[in-house]
Amino acid sequence: MTTYYKAINWNAIEDIIDKSTWEKLTEQFWLDTRIPLSNDLDDWRKLTAAEKDLVGKVFGGLTLLDTMQSQSGVEAIRGDVRTPHEEAVLNNIQFMESVHAKSYSSIFSTLNTKSEIDEIFEWTNNNDYLQKKAKIINEIYENGAALQKKVASTFLETFLFYSGFFTPLYYLGNNKLANVAEIIKLIIRDESVHGTYIGYKFQLGFNELSETEQEEFRDWMYDLLYQLYENEEKYTETLYDELGWTEEVKTFLRYNANKALMNLGQDPLFPDTASDVNPIVMNGISTGTSNHDFFSQVGNGYLLGNVEAMRDEDYLIGMK
DSSP states (O other): OOOOOOOOOTTSOSOHHHHHHHHHHHHTOOOGGGSOGGGGHHHHHHSOHHHHHHHHHHHHHHHHHHHHIIIIIHHHHHTTOSSHHHHHHHHHHHHHHHHHHHHHHHHHHHHSOHHHHHHHHHHHHHOHHHHHHHHHHHHHHHHSOHHHHHHHHHHIIIIITHHHHHHHHHHHHTTOSHHHHHHHHHHHHHHHHHHHHHHHHHHHHHTTSOHHHHHHHHHHHHHHHHHHHHHHHHHHHHHHGGGTOHHHHHHHHHHHHHHHHHHTTOOOOSSOOGGGSOHHHHHHHHSOOOOOGGGGGGOTTOOOOOOOOOOHHHHSOOOO
16 A cells, blocks of 8 residues: 655645744744843842742743653644644644753753752652642643643643743842843743644634533533642742742732633633732733844844733634
8 A cells, every 4th residue: 555645735724823823933933042141140149048949949840841841742732633734833832842941951050050950850850749730731641632632731831830930020020030031931922822822723623522522521621720720829839938929929820820721712710810910020021022132143133022911812812
């Protein structure tokens, strides 16, 4: 039996969202090596020991989740693509998740000693709450149905990362660690596109279910979110209790949990809105990225796009 291989034709688009997402992701391509992290060393030296400990742990946790997403997350949803162009978009997403994971190592190598880095990864590999959320998501990746895998991916991208993102955004809003935060804002910009795109693909499949199947699936989805949020509360307490930031972080988590549900075309679960989130953190998200002078080293063609504040309509994927 002869096997025929099909060339991908970008001039014959089946779903315009594939093309627009590809263009968006390639337009905002970036690498951590272009960000002058060493410029943050003065700020770093002024942080207390407790603050330095927090920064190390949140980035350790983010490294674990991004590593999982790059290794198994994208692979889990690749088997259910609707178009060849969707697979190309997923290839881009998978690569950028690896860039994200590497970026945290660049932060560690700039701010921390080797022994401190070893301690961070030891904590990461043994924190019960961090390991539990990774296990919950990964088990769905390995054993879940196609739509369940998309839900897990969207919850990870739009919700679970944010207990870690709070810290650098908070410092940015207080004019500290600006270059570290620059990387985080670039990651957030990527994750926003990833979450909306995968959520959109979920909605296509979800809308094909019967009303009864949708109701059953919706129950499973909200149960999963409750389970993840309950664990995330405990994880947040272990990170933030010492600095007294816990309740503000939980508000930020609930706000982003609602965003994840909106990506999936579902109703928000929590009452929290953007106005409830610490305005310093929201300001950190909305501040545009800087075009540093050092970009001239790699040519004028390499420019970072602007990071804009995420709005509710960004998650209501009618993606125009």
